[in-house]
Amino acid sequence: MKLAETLIVCAAGLLAVSAAATGTADSYMPGVAKPERAHSDYILKCQGCHRPDGGGDAVSNPPLNGMVAKFLTVPGGREFLGRVPGVASVDLSDERLADVLNWTLYKFDRANLPTDFKPYSPSEIGQLRRAPLRTERAALRQSLVDQMQE
Secondary structure (H helix, E strand, C coil): CCHHHHHHHHHHHHHHHHHHHCCCHHHCCCCCCCHHHHHHHHHHHCHHHHCCCCCCCCCCCCCCCCCHHHHHHCCCHHHHHHHCHHHHCCCCCHHHHHHHHHHHHHHHHHHHCCCCCCCCCHHHHHHHCCCCCCCCHHHHHHHHHHHHCC
16 A cells, blocks of 8 residues: 555544544534535425424325435446436525535435445536436336335
8 A cells, every 4th residue: 555545544443433433423424514514505405394303204205214325336327316206396596406415415325325435416416417317217216225225
C-alpha cells in the first residue's frame, strides 16, 4: 500500500473512531455538505407526505424508514430514487436536492446502505430529474420492491 493510501485509510479510521467516541457516528454523512439545511429541506419539502420519522403510509407515500436504501441494491433503484415525482420536481437546486436525498438515506436507512455507496452528486441529480417518472412510478416501484425480495 502506498503512503498516500495508508494515510487516507488511517484518516478515515480516525474519523470513525472520533465520531463513535463523541456519539456522532450517526451524524457522519459523506455527500451531505450541510446536514442541518438538508434536515430543514426535508421538513419543508418531504415530511408532509413521508412524515417526520420517514414512516410514510401504505397508500401513496411509501415509507423511507428501513426501506429507502434498499433501492440502491437492485438494478435501476438508484435512478428511481432520483426520478420519483416528489424528488424530480421539488423546487430545490440540484446541490440541495443531492444533500436531501443523501441525508434521507443516512437518516432513515443507514443500516441498508450498500458498503460501496457513492453519494448522489448534484450533477447526477440534475441528469435524473430531467426524466421524471409520472404514471409509471407505482408499477416501477413495485417491480423494484419485488426484485429486493428475490
